[in-house]
Amino acid sequence: NGMEFFRYEGDCADVPRVEPCVLTMDGYKEVPVRFYPPQPRLMWLKLDPETGIGEPVPFGDNTIEFTSDMLKGGCASTTVIVHNNSNRSLDIGKIGGLDPLEEPFAIMDDTCSDTTLDFQSDCTFMVNYCPSDNGQYTDTFDIPSSDPNYPSQTIEVTGGS
Known part of the structure; x- marks a missing residue:
């Protein structure tokens, strides 16, 4: 075949x-x-901050967007689930290690950095957004892995208040 x-x-x-x-x-x-x-061996799920429900998202759709209505107490956060979709283990490097997020964004509760994901397993981290003033913000961060075809994925984060 x-x-x-x-x-x-x-x-x-x-x-x-x-x-x-x-x-x-x-x-x-x-x-x-x-x-x-080839298909990337890693995929990710963006969880809806209100419902906590997520759908698999290809890395080509690589944007996390925070809107003003998501801000509660001046901050918003979203959980990202990284899933190893391959039939072998993958090493994950430091999330945002080469391209870190700057304020008002931050990576929190990171269980992915510097770990090995067994096949068909997950890890999670949160992206936090706490703007100190009104305005539009944009930044990027990287997700490095041992995937030989896609060794690094770049995610864009945007926010408005």
Whole structure:
């Protein structure tokens, strides 16, 4: 039905993924192939701050947005669940280690940094937003991992008050 290749070189090394290519096997057998980008091994869930319910979100949808109606006592927070969707363990580096959040944002209650996530397991952290004045704020932070295809994911955080 199909084979999954994690890397390729030789005949198809310079062919962009998703483009057709012909592999030569054993020096004379030609096999038409098409390589597709692999799925990230990590996915994340954004939890609704009101209901606590979350849905899996691809890292392409990488924004956490805080709105003024979410502020309770001047602050708002949301829980992020990081899920290892692969069939092997993944190491998670320090959340925000290379790209830390600046005030008024902060990472709190972090159970993900510097851990190994077994396959199909989760870890969590909270993103806190406590603006001291009115205005729009934007920042980013990174989620590093040992995923060979997606070693770091960048998440954008926005807030308005």
